Amino acid sequence: MVIRYGIIGCGHIARKHVEAIRATDGAILSAVCDKDPERMEPYLGDGVEGTVDVEEFLGRTDLDVVNICTPSGFHADLTVRAAEAGKHVLVEKPMALTLEDADRMIQACRENGVQLSVVHPNRFRPAIRELRKRLEAGAFGKFSHANATVRWNRNQEYYDQASWRGTRAMDGGVLMNQAIHNLDLLLWMMGDVEEVSSYHATRLRRMEAEDTSVSILKFKNGALGVIEAAVTLYPRNLEESLALFGEKGTAVVGGPTANWIQAWQFADLSEGQSEEVRRRVHEDPYGIPGHQCLIRDMTDAVQSGRRPLVTGEDGRRALALVIACQTAAETGRPVRMDELVKAGGLQ
Template identity: 75%
Template sequence: MVRYGIIGCGHIAKKHVEAIRAVDGAQLVAVCDTDPGRMEAFLEEGVEGYTDSADLVSRSDLDVVNICTPSGLHPDLTVQAAEAGKHVLVEKPMALTMAEADRMIQACADNGVKLSVVHPNRFRPAIRELKKRLERGAFGKISHANATLRWNRNQSYYDQAPWRGTQAMDGGVLMNQAIHNLDLLLWTAGDVEEVASYQATRLRNIEAEDTSVSIVKFKNGALGVIEAAVTLYPRNLEESLSLFGETGTAVIGGPTANWIKTWKFADLTDEEAEEAIRQVEADPFGMPGHQCLIQDMTEAVRTGGEPMVTGEDGRRALGLVVACQTAAERGEPVSMDEVLKGGGCQ
C-alpha cells in the first residue's frame, strides 16, 4: 500500500482525494491545512489532520506528499517533504520562478525521492490520440501550432481568496490557467527556441496579467501562437490545441480541450477520421487526469521507476511561461535557452 498525505485542503484537494480513493494500492492517511475548518470534509476513519506541515511529513508511514496549496508555497513545502524522505506530487505550476523549480528538483534528487507535477491534460483521450499521430509521423513537417485559452474568471473569483491574482502566489493567466495548455504545446510541437509576447491586465482588478498573446519559434523551425485570457464574457469559451503539418491538420478543442474538432491526415480516409472522432466523443474525458497521476505515482513508488510527468517536465512548462513574461517585460524576443538556464523574470 502506498500511503498519501495532502497539504492544502482547498478546492483542488478534492480531486486528489477522489483520485487516491479510486486507485488500488493507494491510501489517504493524512491531510494538513493551517485552517482546521478546511480539513473537516477530509477527516474520516484512518485519515489524520494536521495544522503544521512538518508534523505531517514526519510520519514514518507516509510515502507521498501531495502539495495542493497556493502556487507560491510549493517550493518550500516540496523541499520540506523531500528532506523528510517523502516522494512529492505537486500541483501546477510547480513554482513561480526557475530558481525555485531548480531548488525543488535538486532537493528531491539529493534525497532520492520522486517528483511529479500535476499536468493531467496529457491523459485526455483526444490528446493521447494526437500524441500517437505525432509519434507515427502522420503530420509530416509541422508548419505551426496554436495554444488557445479563452476562459472566464470574473472578479468574484479573484476576490474569494487574497492570494488569487497576485504575483507572489498566483502568477497570472499563463501561470495559473494556461500552463496546462502550454505543457501540451511543448509535449506535442516540441521545444521552443524564442518567444515574443505582449501581456496586459485589462478587466480584472489584480496584480498579474489577465490577457496574454505570444508568438513562439520552435527549435524545429515551426512557429506558434499562444493566446490566453480570463476575460471572456460571460463564461469559458474555448481551450484548444491546434497542429498544422504538411500531411496532417488537427484541432483539439471545446470549452476544455477534450474534443476532436478537426482530424485530417493523408494516411486516413474520411471514414477513418470520422471513426476516430466518434471514439473520442464516446468518452471524451476518460479516466480523470488526477487519477491517472496517482496511479502512475503509486506504480513508480512500487517499482522504483520514474513518474510519467517529471519535475523536469514541470520545469519546461514553467520556463515557457517565464519566457513569455520576460519577453513582455523587456519588449523584445527572449531566448528560451536563456530562461531555462535561469535568466529572465525571477
C-alpha cells in the same frame, strides 16, 4: 505494496486528489494538513488524520507521497521540506513561480532519492492521447505551425475569494494559472521553444498579474506558434484548444475545454478512419479523470522505482515558457529560451 498519501493544503483542488487516491488500487489516504482545521474536516475519519503542523505532518512515518495543493507560492519550500523528510512529491501546477525555485525542487528530490511529479492531468484526456499517438507515428510530417488557445472567464469574484489570487508572489496570471496546462501540451507535442515574443495586459480584472496575453513562438524544429490566453471572456468559458498543422496532417482538439476533436485530417487515414477516431473520443471525451491517472502513475512509479510520466523537468519546461512570455512582454524584446534556461540553473 500499498502507497500511503498525505495532502497538504485542503482547498478546492484537494478534493480531486482525495477522490483520485480513493479510486486507485494500491493507494490510501493517511493524513491531511492545513492551517485551517475546518478545511480538513471533510477528509478526516476512516483512518485519515489531520494536523495544522507541517513539521508534524512531514515527520509521519505512515506517508510515502506528499501531495502539495497549497497556493503556488508555497510549492517550492514545501517540496524541498518533503524531499528532505524522505517523501515522494506530487505537486500541483505551476510547480513553482520561478525557475530558481523549480531547480531547488528538482535538486532536492534528486539528492534525497525521491520521485517528483507535477500535476498536468490534461495529458491523459482521450483526445490528447490520440493526438500524441499521431505525433509518435510521424503522421504530421514537417510542422508549419501550432496554436494554443485559452479563452476563459474568471470573474472578479473569483479573484476576490482569496487575497493571494492574481498576485505575482503567490499565484500569477492567466499564463501561470489557467493556460499552463495547455502550454504543457503544446511543448509535449511540438518540442522545445527557441524564441518568444509577447504582449500581455491587465485589461478587465483587478489583479497584479496579467488577465490577457498573446505570444509568438519559434520552435527549435523551425515551426512557428501562437499562444492566446485570457480570463476576460464574457460571460463564461468559450474555448480551450490545441491546433497542430503539418505537411501531412491537420488536427484541432478543442471545445470549452480541450476534450473534443474538431479537425482530424491525415494523409495516411481515410475519412472513415478519421471519423472512427472522432466518434470514439466523442463517446467518452473525459475518460478517466486526469488526477486519477496521475495518482495511478505515481503509485506505480513508487512501487516499481521508475520515473513518473510527468516529471519535475516537464513541469519546469512549462514554467520556463510562461516566464519567457512574461519576460518578453515586460521588456518589449524577444526572449531566447536557451538564455533563460541557463539563467535558471539546471539544464
